[in-house]
Amino acid sequence: MLAQVHRNLEWLLEWVVIILMVALTVVVIVGVCYRIAGNSLSWYDEVASVQLAWITYYGAALAALKRRHIGFDTVLLALPPALRKLGVIVGEALVIGFFALMAWAGMEVLTVLEGMSLVSLTWVPIQLTQSVIPIGAALFILCELVSLPGYWRMTADGVSLEHADIEEEVEHELKKAGEY
């Protein structure tokens, strides 16, 4: 059940991030070409910045699901098993608590921003662009919870997630190199 949720969430977020990256790439390339041609697009900076924010939070949720955020696990892994487990519980509670706060603050900001729109594209409400904060925070919490059992197991076994990721990446690159 949880594995199924993990897979579906991963599939969904991966495609969201890919689509956002493609869209940002298109906007930046078109924007640069227009600028070089001496005909700058008025909406380019503002739209690209909003896209970057969306990539940040949807990508951050995906990185939480895959446990790829930059951390430092040397001390935690050096603790005795019982303390290590306590450390994981406290650490996870802090992360989830922060994103719950961010979701609340994001909703508060959305109410204040009602009726406002982007400067260059007046038909785009700022509530839409800034909705990424509460939605991104909620997704982050969901991803953190779904990936927690795997993180719990690996940390309990004293395995570094970063090293496991590196092994996976290295296997991928060696396989690719073998194809040349």
Place this chain on the structure above:
Amino acid sequence: MLILFMFIALIAMICLNVPIAVALAISAVIGLIGSEGPQSLVAVGLDMYNGSTNFALIAIPMFVLAGAIMNAGGITDRLINFVSALIGFVRGGLAMINIGVSLFFAEISGSAVADVAALGSILIPQMKKRGYSAPFSAAVTSSSASLAIIIPPSIPMILYAVSAGTSVEQLFVAGFVPGLLGAAGMMLVAYIFARRYNFPVEEAFNLARLKRTFIEALPTFSLPVIILGGIFGGFVTATEAAGLAVLAALLVGAYYREFDLRILKKAMLDGGMQTAVVMLLVAASVLMGGFLTRAQIPQDLAAAMLEFTDNKYVILFILNIFFLIIGFFLHSAAAIILVVPIVIPLIVAANIDPVHFGLVVTLNLAIGQQTPPVASVLIVACSIARANIWDVTKANLWFIAVLLTVLFICTYVPAIPMFLVEYFYR
């Protein structure tokens, strides 16, 4: 007292493996509650959004993507063939090729981890087959990959420039000469090792082969031309150069007809996630930055340090030691985001050029990528070579010494890295 509590909480959370971005944001929340009360917490929603919309940082996903697309589009083997024809005749040819290709890769990609994974997976197995020891093969690949963050384009440089409020373009130009110096020094070390251990020569020099491999690799060189030529010539900004680099990478991939859509999809995904991880740190630093500025912490720190000494070379020496120590424990992006906003007022007050200091920081963090326990580039190289991290570190000491020498020269003879900046911009 509040600041001390925030600092202790930050360190404790980092030790619990809380993502550094989140640990930073929670410390800022503690500061906000302690100084301005719970009603100020709405700033979390505002700052975390505004921090992630910094236009200059769009260069990060674009450069990551350009490098990944070039790698997916079949440039790696062509570059290796060209560099092999160029310097493979020297004793220890494969080690030289490794450093030479890293130098070219550094001008395409902004990430040393990506470089070491792509190049190491091809070159390290070949080096081992040709009689190089596994630790030496990993050491030379790992150290030379760190040139990626010194030579433009460089993601840590973009992050520094945004954190310090200085020019990304000038920082890119400043990194060029130190990068070349580093590569030359590493080649010298590799040559000395090659003579001592009688490493093989790869092939006799052949002008016809050099010409053929150059023509095959020619489209690849469009990227350094766009990035370096465009920025040095003042035609484009770093963000624009990044956008053009993606376009060029797509065209080169189409020209070679080696695009693999699966790899392209992975490139987009990895690029998106890497960007998100770094941008979450940036957003958290904006939340913390707002608090620090209101509390005047960086200014107080600058005043305290200037009371101790106002000699800029002493200050640079102290900061060098500090960044070297931090490099042992933190990834480069985290180190920049955590420290640079706090020390910048000191840099300005001590009359140190922020561009020059940015280069010094980047060099320190390049060394940090080679020093365990947190040394992502080194760990990737060890993993490919199936070598023990401490054996590799022992072999790597000579290459780290090269990077330290470049750091020393660039810190105390600013004219060496800065003369190109003076020439192009001032």
